[in-house]
Each structure stands twice: as structure tokens, then as C-alpha cells.
Amino acid sequence: MTALSPEEWQVLLLSLKVSGVAMAAILPIAFALAWVLARWRFPGKVLLDALVHLPLVLPPVVTGWLLLIAFGPAGPLGRFFAEGFGLTFIFRWTGAALAAAVMALPLMVRAMRLSIEAVDRRLESAARSLGAGRWRTFATITLPLAMPGVLAGLVLGLARSIGEFGATITFASNIPGETQTLPLAIYSALQMPGSEWQVTRLAVLSILVSLAALVASEWLARRSGSRYGQAGAAHHAL
Amino acid sequence: MTALSPEEWQVLLLSLKVSGVAMAAILPIAFALAWVLARWRFPGKVLLDALVHLPLVLPPVVTGWLLLIAFGPAGPLGRFFAEGFGLTFIFRWTGAALAAAVMALPLMVRAMRLSIEAVDRRLESAARSLGAGRWRTFATITLPLAMPGVLAGLVLGLARSIGEFGATITFASNIPGETQTLPLAIYSALQMPGSEWQVTRLAVLSILVSLAALVASEWLARRSGSRYGQAGAAHHAL
Amino acid sequence: AQQSGPLVLAAASLQESMNAAADAWAAKGHPRPKISFAGSSALARQIESGAPADVFVSADEPWMDEVQSKGLLRPRTRVSFLTNTLVLIGPAGKAKRLTIRPGFPLAAALGPNRLAVADPNAVPAGIYAKQALTRLKVWPSVQGKLAPAENVRAALALVSRGAAPLGVVYGTDARAEPGVQVVGTFPASSHDPISYPVAVLASSRHKDAEGFRRYLISAEGKAVFRGFGFGAR
Amino acid sequence: MPFDLAIALKRGKLRLDYAFRTEKGGLTALFGPSGAGKTSLLDAIAGLARPSAGHILVQDTILFDKARRIDLRPEQRRCGYVFQDLRLFPHRSVRDNLLYGWRLAPPAQRWMDLDTALGFLGIGHLLDRSPATLSGGEAQRVAIGRALLSGPRFLLMDEPLASVDAERREEILTVIERIRDELALPILYVSHDRAEVDRLADRVIDIPARG
């Protein structure tokens, strides 16, 4: 494989920017939702759960269309962000990031929720009685213990956001240098007959990016010792 | 909302068939992969992991295209299944199920893997010393303890398969009554101006299907007592 | 912002030709337009939601009608400037010629296999194909043997990959893909005229928008598209 | 008064009632059959189980009073709780477990340092280990050390020496006696070992069997 062309660099860097910003923005929201779904009990919880799953269930094009209605220049949220923060989404890389974040959300919430539910709450009460407040207990006990789910959620979300196509093209359009991420570039290439080589190069780029994310997450998982439970059990190997 | 038209019924029932068969077929494979990734150590594990994530990373159209190459009439796997089992995929509902299964795979594997990794292996060795062989230990201890992940994987996979569009239309085409699932019907409707009402009806159908799946999974989770860990900890609520 | 070119929303099937036209326009000293290629329906919805673009090139008339009916086009800028043909294709080197006339034996030529088309209920190329096959009285015999694809390029890929022995696509697509060959051309009378309208959007503030539109519909612009097999009006 | 409490507590279908006062400092042993509710009582005092009625005072500080709507959060109660099920933090080294509460306590409240604890508990060589690799008795000693190092105002010890060997037990008992006498810390101590109780306790509270 020869070196990347300037256009390929542009697409790659844009993809990284879009996915990176999407993950950074959605991670706390996803964790908060996972927390609420794991720990709280309230009427309508199933509805919130369903709402979170929505971007998974609906065809991405429909999600993109809904984003267009909500976050477009005339949409209520679109106006809110434009007037409140000077933030516009349509035809901008921020829109691609928004689409990627929304599509990644359900995957992240599920993985994190699973790990939060698995945390032994007796350890939290031990921390409390040792003098740690709610927040410190959360930061020093719950969050590290839920780390495998956070990392899994991040990997899933990142992979999903790297691959996001339908919602992005519908909502943010396919503008080179602004919203043309890897999958959109692949789509454009697929529109031209005889572009297999170009498609392959772009697909391999996608794969490499997420392979890097995977390796990084495995490394983080090992470093954060998030598999401590197995360390002790290792000598019980049968 | 008025009653469903015959076409809508057809789409709904086909979607249920496709997703149901996809889940039934992929569940054991996903669990086996999750197991291997959670429990085994071998060179190239990261590669297997990356391979599993592939359908998430690549734009669905590319996955569909790869399926076409592998499972098409001329593809190696296509030939294998056609000759060995009389099973063809292209342009058939089985192809839509295959596409849905492949797209759901990474989500299912991650959720299951997370739960398998969280199983306390000391409990497995206790079962072994009480006379249970590997398989019985698996069936009576490991699997039930990993059930939250299995259920989460099923819900994620089902939602994803209900929403699957790009790979299906590329690989299995958009044949009414054969491969036209809910998202494909939605797509067709979206292509025509003034079809918002039709799109909305179909989207609501999708949502209802996965809401039902969610409720069922919550019910199963409660019934299988998969949150036993929290039962005892409930009185430690702070 | 006026340093960069106008934002053009163009149907995905114009990918190569529109890029070539933009290059030619840029070579004349203008900032190169930014072009977003997607399905006409997606682009039209973006325009309807108030997206700030300058020029819209649709692959069919109904979506341009839709946008126009909402008052989103700059008055008197809409022109249908390109035409295309509809052809029957088969895999390169393997397909036998078929004469396309009323009642021609399409079903027999397919045998047990399927005919690749763009979605005949939704996508323009599919709608034209359905019209043509209906007028030629072969629709009833092939109606159950269709493989409707997401768009015309995907239908093309089904044939070039050997998944379908025959397909109905635009002449421009068939010409660009070496993996297929034209088996026959549908008479222009068998379907509505295939035309591509262009218009400047009402919200456009870009000084080059009208200039680029004029270039596209000029003899020079049309020549670029002719090079890709389009007809020009 | 070191301990002054009268509470009602729900555990599943069971309702547990407790009421006692201890007159002066020292070590109070809780003695009673398995399942009588000793751990439940300690949980309530630590603020980890909420009584349905009553009050809890430790050294004249109100930790809980239903009528006056006082319910101090666990982290405000400053108890040094050695849990029956230990509850070491599995993701932290033995050192970090030991210092968890120590680091949170204001220096003025600390009354034991790490080296002292390591000495009489005999766990100096385990500092860098993960709790999952400890033997039963090692883990138990770490749990004792963690509670003592958090600078508590009173101790709740739930069978703290259950799987500690005789020699080490002797050393730890001596330290507990010193804490009782020199620091005058109120201690609630659960044990099934009559000899231990007789030696340590200034007073024995009997928790009768229920149900």
C-alpha cells in the first residue's frame, strides 16, 4: 500500500476528529444514562430505556432525518444551540459528530450499565464508612470497578462512530473536508465504477483506526487492572 | 393510527422472521466467540477481536458487499452452503437474516464477554469439586451468572437486526415479501416526496417491536434473578 | 467565506461528471465549488430543513418539484439540462444481445435468476425501468423476478459481481463500468424523459452560485457531461 | 455515654429490636447466636442500614434519631468498621486499602500510622499485593488495619479475629486493649469466642435468637 493521498489524509483526520469529539461529548451522557438505568427505579424507566435504544432500532436514515428536524436551522434544538452557544450542526463537522454520538449512544449505555450493575455495592458502603462521600466513593470505587464496561462501551461506540454512515449523510451531508468521513468517502467511491482499489484503501484505513482503538483499550484495561477479579482466580485455573 | 395494511403486515411479519432467525442462529456463535475472547489467551487474539468488530466499523454497505463476495452464488461460502446444505442467501430472506446476524454480532459478543469476564471463577471451581463436569458447571454456574450479558446482548442484537438496512439491501436486495424488512420499506418510502406519514407508521412499528423485546428482556432478567447480587445489597442502600 | 466556492448538493449518480465540471470551472479561475453527493431525497430534505446551500442538482424532477413547491428555489433558475438513456446490461463478455421491443423475452433470458434494478417504487432509475417494462408489456412476467437495489450503482454492482445476469441501469453507468456490457437500449418512447434539473436555492448568498449554474447549462458545461455519456438539452 | 441506642430494624420479613446503653467507655461485646442480628446492628450504627424507628447515640453524638429526623451519612459517623465479610477493595493494592480511610481523615483525627499497624498486624510484606491473592487470615488483618487507620471515633468489629492464628491473635488483642484503655475509644465487638469476650469486654450485651 502506497502512502496516503492528501484527500485520504483529509478524510482520515476528519474521521478521527469527528469520532474523537463525538466520544468525548457523549461519554459522560452515556455514563449518566447507564447509571440511571442501573441504579434508579422510577415509573417510565422502560420508556427511557427504549428511547436510548432508538438509534439502534431505527434505520440510520430515519435517525438522520429526525436529527434534521430537531437540530436543523429551523428545529427547536437547532435554534437553541445556535442562539445559546453559537453552535450549528447542519453541513458542519459538528453535525457529523452529533450523528456519530447519537448512533453510538445505545451501545455505550448498555455496556456501561452492565458493568455498573455488576459492581458489589457492599464495597461502596465500605468506602462510605471509611469517610468517603458519595462522589469520592463513585470516583474511587464504583467507577474503577465499572471500568471494563466503560472501556467496552468506548470501544463499541468508537467503532460504531467510525463506521457511521446513514445518519451522517442524511443530516450532515457529504461535504469533502467538512463532513465527509471515511464511510462517506467510501460511499462516494462506490458511486464510481471501477473504484474497488480506492474503496479497499479507505476500508483498510477504517479497520486500522478501530484496531488501534481496540489495542489501546486492551492496554488500558490491563493497566487499570480492571481484571483484578481474575488475577486472584488465575491459580484456580482448571 | 389506523389498522395495518396488508403490505405493512407483510413487512412486519417478515422483519420478525428475519430478526428471529438471525438471533437464533447467531446467539450460540456470539456466545462462543465471547467465551473465547474472555477466557482464552492466544496469539492473534486482538485480530479475532478486531474481526468481530468489523461489521461495526465498516459502513454497512461495505459489509453487504463483502457478504455478496463471500456468500454470493460465486463466492466460496455461498457455494459451500448451497452444495452442502442447499442453502442460498442472495435475494432470499435467509440472506436478510444473515446480514442482520452479522451486523448484530459485534454488539452481542461485547456484552456477553463483559459478563463472562465478571463471573467469579471460584464459584466454578466450587461446582467442579462438588462433582459437576465442565459442561454442567458451564450450564449451571457460568451461563446463569453471565445471563445479564446474554440478555443485554440479545436486546442489543435484536434492536440492531430490526434496524439493519445497508448490508441487507446491498446483499439481499429489497424484494417485497422476501427481503423487504421494516427499514427497507422505510427507505423506499423515504425516497418519495410526501411520504412522511407512511414513514412514521413504519418507524413506530419498528419501535414497538423493540420495545416489546426490551420489556421481555427485563422480565426475563427479573425472573432469572440475574440481579441476585443486588438483592442482598438492597438493604445497604445509602 | 466567499473565498471558497459555492456549496452544491448533487445527486450521487453525477459524482464523476459533476466533479469534472467543477474542476473545469475552477480551472477558469473560480474557487472550486464544494459538492456534497447523496441521494436526491436526502438532499431535498436537507434543503427543506433550511440548510445553507447554494445549488441543487437532482436526479429527477419530482424532488425538484417538491423543493420548488416550498418556495425554496430562486425564481427562474430551474433548468433541466441533462438527459440520460435507460439500458439493459449483462456481465461483460458473457451476455447475449437482446433486441428490446414490445414483448421481448426478458423473463426467458433471466431463467431462474433475477433482474437487477434500482427500487422501482422509489428510486428514479427504478421508476423509469418499471415504466419502460410496463409499456413494453414484459412487466407482468418479470415483476416477481426483480432484485431491487438501493440505487442504480448498487444495481450495477449486482450485475458486475455476477449476482444477477441482467440489469436495468442508466447508459452513463453502463459505460463507466468495465464489468458490464450493454445488451440493449430502451427506446426513449418507452419511458418519461430522464432529465436532471438544476436550480439555485432561494437562500443562497454566494456570488458564484448563479455563475456556476450558468456554466453547467452552457455549451461548455454540457460538453463535460457529454463526455460521460449524458445527453444535453 | 459511649453507646445509647434503641432501634427497630427490618431484615426481610424479620423485625429486629435493640435497646441498650453502656455507662462508661471501654469494650462492649455483642454475644448471641448466629442470625440473631449482630451484624445488622453494626450496620445500623455505621449508617449502612436505616432503622425504621428509634435513636442511636455514640459518645453523646446523635447519629440517628427518627423523631428528630437526624440521620448522619455513613461518612460523617467516623466509625472504624471491620466487616464480617471484610470488603477489601479488589482493584487496589493492600497499601491503598490500608490507607484509603487514612488519606481521607484530617491529620488531627488520625491516631495510628501505617508502620504501627503493619507491625502488630504482621502484614508489612503484603503491601504491594492485590487482595485477591491474600490468604484468609492475611485479608482479615488488612481489614482490621484499614478500619484502625481511618482515625475513627469508635470501632465496630464483627468477628475480627475469626481466622487469625493464636499467636497473631494475642498481639492484636493486646493492641485492641490498648486502644480501649489509652484512647478510651468505645468499641462494639462481636465474637463467638467466650474466652476472647471474657478477656476484653467491660460489658456483654446478649442478642437473643429470633423467629
Place this chain on the structure above:
Amino acid sequence: MPFDLAIALKRGKLRLDYAFRTEKGGLTALFGPSGAGKTSLLDAIAGLARPSAGHILVQDTILFDKARRIDLRPEQRRCGYVFQDLRLFPHRSVRDNLLYGWRLAPPAQRWMDLDTALGFLGIGHLLDRSPATLSGGEAQRVAIGRALLSGPRFLLMDEPLASVDAERREEILTVIERIRDELALPILYVSHDRAEVDRLADRVIDIPARG
């Protein structure tokens, strides 16, 4: 010979060596300081830790022999292991925990039935409870019952009475004595309680401290 073993075992950086034989049936106590390697030895005999060398025979059956490449799987060894950390199955009721091994054992191998076990362990009222809701001593008795009900050929008991109250302890000890005498089951028994050991043990093996 009830037990005949000589093995070397790795635990982290530690290397543990054991070698002893017991001449006739009965109860052998393992006595030694915390961290000496008592649990590790029981794990090796149960087949849950693999020795790097040596052999393990119980009642003349070879469970492990490095030289002859024999290594029976844990489920083939038929040991009744009361774990120091109990290891009750959290997703099953107390009843299902108790009957887990019982159901797996061929009827001819069972030598105790559920009612007998419930009787002397005093856990009849807990059958439908989830292990997470048990008190420390209750859980421990369930763990003893589960091991006895699995119809084992020999018992490995790791501080089985650590948090059981005196009265109940007496009853359980009586039953263990009966098992030792009437069934002539070899028992390896870990305890830190000298009195308990003196009363039960036919022989005491000292496991010295290491490192």
C-alpha cells in the same frame, strides 16, 4: 493410607512444599500460622491448584502423580470441600445450593440426606432464601451442608466453624466426630482453635510459616 502426599506448589513468588502420610483413618488437623499455605494445600488436593511436582494419594487412590502424568479432574476426586471463603452460588436458593452436589452424586454414594443436614445445622428455615441474605454463620453452615450432602469420599474443611456460635458449634462437632468414626471418612481439618483441634484430631500436621 488415608492421606499420602508430597507436593511442591507455586503461589505467586512463593514455593510451598508439603509431605506427609497419615497412617490410619480419622481426622487430621492442619495447624499453622496465617499464610503458611493450608488453603493452598487443600486446593491442591481438591484439584483446584496444580502442583508442579509430587503425588497425592487419598485412601490409596492416586489423585495426582506428576511422574505418572495422573491428574484427576476435580469432579472425579469426590472431595467434600468446605471453602474458607464459602463460595455459595449466589444465583441459587439455599436449597439448591445444598442439593447441588447431592443431585450429581449417584444415590449409592450419598451418605446423608437433606433433613439430617438441616437438623444439626439448624438451617431448615433458610431453604428458600438467597445466599446474599444470609448472616455470616448461616452462610457457613450452608457451605458445610453442601459439602457433606455431595456424598464425598473424604472431607477438606477450611475453618468450617470460624463464625458459628458455641452451641451450634457443639452440635456440628458431634456430627463431624460421627462422620469420622462411623463412616471412617478421612478428614483434613484446618482450624486456629487449639481446643477444637485437640478434641477432634487424631493427628496434627504442622504447616510452618514461610518466607
